[in-house]
Amino acid sequence: MDLPQQDLDDVNVPTHERLYRDLKEGLLFGQFRPGMSVTLQGIADEHQVSLTPVREAIRRLVAEGALEMHGNRRISVPEMDETRIEELLAVRLMLEPELAKRAIDNVDVKLLRAIDDQMDKAIEEGSVDDYLKCNFAFHFALYRASNASIMISMAESLWLQMAPYMRVVCGRVGTSNLEDQHKRAISAIESKNVRALQAAIIEDVSSGAAFVRTTPQSENSTNLIDKS
C-alpha cells in the first residue's frame, strides 16, 4: 500500500555522494582545469550545502588522485607535467589491455557500436564535450564487462587524473584529426581475438596521449574559481 521508495535513482542518495559524482563528472568532462585551486567552502557555496558533505567528497577525490592536496591546506586540480603523463600512460598501458582481455567474452557489442556511432557524430559536429563523454563511455562499457572491480576502479582513477589535461588539449586541437581505434576494437571483439583487441586498446591509449605530448604546454594556469 505504501511505496515510500522513489523510482528516481537520484533521490535518497546522500549529499556527499551526489557531490562526489557531480565533481567527478566535472573533472572528467571539462569543468575543472589543471592548476585550478579548489576551496571547500567555494564548493559548498556553489552547491548550496554545508561544509560537512563537501569534506567527504573532496577527501575521496584526493584519495583517488583526482585532486591534489599540497602540504599546507591548499587543494587544486593537479598540474600535468611530462613525467606525470609518462607514468599515467605506463599504468594505463598495463591495466587497460588486461581489462579488455577479461571483458572480451562478456561485453555487449551492440552497446559498444551504439556508443561508437554517437562518437562519430560528436567528431563530425566537432563537439569536444560529447567526444570525451563517448570515449569514456566506450572504454568503460568494455571494461565493466570484465567484472574485475578493482582494476576498473583503478582505471577510473587514472582517467580522472588525466581528464582535466586531456580536456585542455582537446579544446585546443579540436576533434578533426582524431583517429578512431574503436572500430578495430569492435571487430576484434567480434572475432574473439584477444591480441587484436589489446593492440587496438594500446593504440588508442598511446595515440590519445601522443597528440597530448606534441602539444605546447599550457602557459597560464589561472586560478579562476568562478564566484558568480
Place this chain on the structure above:
Amino acid sequence: MDLPQQDLDDVNVPTHERLYRDLKEGLLFGQFRPGMSVTLQGIADEHQVSLTPVREAIRRLVAEGALEMHGNRRISVPEMDETRIEELLAVRLMLEPELAKRAIDNVDVKLLRAIDDQMDKAIEEGSVDDYLKCNFAFHFALYRASNASIMISMAESLWLQMAPYMRVVCGRVGTSNLEDQHKRAISAIESKNVRALQAAIIEDVSSGAAFVRTTPQSENSTNLIDKS
C-alpha cells in the same frame, strides 16, 4: 629567534590525518580482520575524537579499497574470496615488477639489507607482526626509490586490500616455511640486472599468495569490534 615549529613529526598533523595513519597501520599489521564491521562512532569512541575527523579518514580508506561500504550504510573490512585474490594478485604482478625496474638505479641497497636482516630475525623468532612489517618495509623501500608516485600509491592500496587476509593466514601458518626472495632481489640490484630483480619480485608476490591460496577458508568471520 622563535622556533615555534616542533621537531616531533607527530604533532600538528590534523586529527583526521593521524586517524587515517593509525587505521592504515591497523589494517596493514593485524588489528583488523576480514569481515569485521566498522562503525564511525565506534572508531570515534575508541580514539576519543568526534565524528567529523573519523568520517574523513574512513571515507579515504573506503576510496582506497581498504574498507568496503555495502550499499546501505555498513562499513566493513573486505572479505576475501578466490576471485578477489586472483585480481589483486594480477594487478600486483603487473605493477610491482615495473616499480622495481624504475627503482633499481636509485635504491639504497644498504637500507634493503638492513631491513632484510631484521626480517630474518623476525622469521627466526616466529614473530608474525615483525615479519609483516619488515616485508612491507622492504618492498616499499624499494618502490619508493622509483619516484613513481602514482604507481606507489596504487601499490599501497593493493597491499592495504590484501593485508587483513594475509595477516589471518600468516597467523595460522606461522613464519616457519617462509622462503626469502629478498636476498635474490638484493643481488639482482647489486648487479643491476633488471630482469633478475623483476623475477625475484614476481616470485615473492606469487609465493606469498600461493600459500595463501592453499590455506583453508576462514570459517567464522566474527564481527568483534572490541568495545573495551
Place this chain on the structure above:
DNA sequence: ATGCTTGACATTTGATCAAAAAGCAATATT
C-alpha cells in the same frame, strides 16, 4: 626604496546537535 612585521581576512578543522534512516528485537496475530 626595500625588507620585515603586523593585523585583517579567508579557510580549514573539530565538536556538537538535531533529524533521518536502518537495524534489531519483542510482541501480536493468524
Place this chain on the structure above:
DNA sequence: AATATTGCTTTTTGATCAAATGTCAAGCAT
C-alpha cells in the same frame, strides 16, 4: 509455531559554531 508489524536503539548524515591556522596586503622601520 511462524510471520508480519511495531517501536526502540544505534548509526549516519548534514548543519552550525568556535577555534586554529594560513594567506595576503598594508604599514613601518631602516
